[in-house]
Amino acid sequence: MPLRLVDRTKPLPWGGFFVATISLAAALAVCALLLTWQGKPGLHGVWLLVDGGFLHGYALEDAVRKAIPIFLCSLGVALCFRMKLWNIGAEGQFALGAVGATAVALRFGHWPAWAVLPCMCLAGAAAGALWALGPALLKRRLGVNEIITTLMANYIGVLVLQYLVYGAWKDPVSFGFPMTELFSDAAQVGLLPGSRIHYGLLYCVAAGLGFWWWISRTRLGFELVVSGENSRAARFAHMPYGMLICLAMGGCGALAGVAGFLEASASVHRLQPSIMVGYGFTAVVVAWLGRLRVPAIAAFSFLLAGFRVGVENLQIELQAPAAMAGVLEGTILMAVLSGQLLNHRRLVWISRRTTP
């Protein structure tokens, strides 16, 4: 074949930006095709998606609200991915975080806000971290594949949540709906003044700064990055590899747990099965796209959250199914992954005469 792939000596300048743009365009094109296939106006649909997700103040607030849990979960997932730990379990850790926070809210809801909210946050973080430590210990002690165990823990975690809201925690006056009673005012995280965005945004800023500081300014953070690059070298250098596994997984669980706490306390004000909308899976996409760079993780969280809002707009305007968000996320991830080829290689046309 006269077309050959040749290694680039230097990565394509602006390659990452280029690939991301093409991937976005590809995802929107797939979306338009699907809509057209279903007899709906494709291009108009893409406009509705972008317009409904990003171009109004109301939509932007919604996008930020959805970006908060995605950002927290994907910070954690990024930690694990950096160590080449394929933790897919943020969804279950999010569920357990919501369960932990709710346990406190239901029991100690009469406490003042300054007492009950930190306890809820801690309980959420602890529950999420414990849920993640199971797979971490299995991986460390027995070498059990963490992809499978974290995934199964997702299914089990969601069922734990359902077990509680269908059973012991069900609100007696909910007319049979599976939900807990409304949290007391003290147990609800409030809204930033003059907006529909809750204080969870500040948690994100703190978590983002803390994450950046820990990765780039502490010894353990450095060791985590090194172990991800080369686990053999890390072991030879007597880095605490096993402990780092638990730390990365536990950290991810704690962050996802806080996200679950915020979602239950600030967005829904109670625990109900519908808080599980797949933020933990979106976080996996975001974490891989953003790597360990906090600004990139924040940007991709916002982008994919915006798409989720846009898909909701599509649902209302064109009766398009909600699963469209999955198509967008899957296509972007697949396209960026494949597109990295362009970063390191280029296509050249070799005429037959010059080839040996």
Added chain:
Amino acid sequence: MTPDMVDMLAMLTPLLAAAIQSGAPLLFATVGEIITERSGTLNLGVEGMMLCGALAAFVVSLGTGSPWLGALAGCAAGALLAVLHGLATLTCGGNQVVSGLALTILGVGLADTLGAGHIGQVAPGFDPVAIPVLSSIPVLGPALFTQDALVYLSFGTPLAVWVLLFRTRWGLHLQAAGENPAAARAAGVSPLRWRWIGILAGGALCGLGGAYLSLSATHLWTTNLTAGRGWIAVALVIFCAWRPQRAMLGAYLFGGVMALQLRLQAMGAALPSSLLLMMPYAMTVLALVAFSRAKSRAAGRNLPPAALGVPLAGPQGGEGR
């Protein structure tokens, strides 16, 4: 026989039949993933390929009235999605874990998007056919030989794949691509070609597993029909140590747990349904733990293919072609 034993046997037959039915889609998908992993590629997109296979099978069967064409379409849809994995990992050298995850997210999204209009519709599917003579064997007969065509196909698939993998030259070539691509290349076998074959064959079988769900297990379409079965299949591959003959044991064991959970629920067991629903997932984790202990004892016999997940263009894989 005491009346108690007769009662127990009467219970056993339907449970066994149900285990075989719930196990069949797992069996197709597990054997498919074994082929893919034996050729050196990890494809975590099983869940997505199964769900797309299920939808394609359903839609084609609905349109043509032929479940057989539907099953073929299921295979084709699974293989088509697998092409994406091949392009991302083999052609573009992308990370196999990430590509597989992307494939699952994409496949589930695609199937649930395109299938939204078909929810609740009923398509012509496969119905049980009793095999004369064999089906009259007591206890086992009704369970094993009063099933539908896809279940009979699922009996043959692991055996056929075992023969292909371990008793033919093709199987040797495919395994060479997964064990030592450089040596394969030196022997004049193209690892790239065999990895493509492994990915496509695996995708087709996963699609068939999905087709079973929409054409045999139910004859209708609902969202998220697979409900994590694809991931259980990925775990089963480890559980059965990359051996198709052992996949039968694993798939029926898990099928049995799934069937038992449904049965206990139907019988109005005192346990809440969410606890029963946890059983297959908890079993998967327990099985992996038990297996990892067994593995440390019998090290070396149950190891994955040596070059599983190693890209062909990397340092261990040598030059791409």
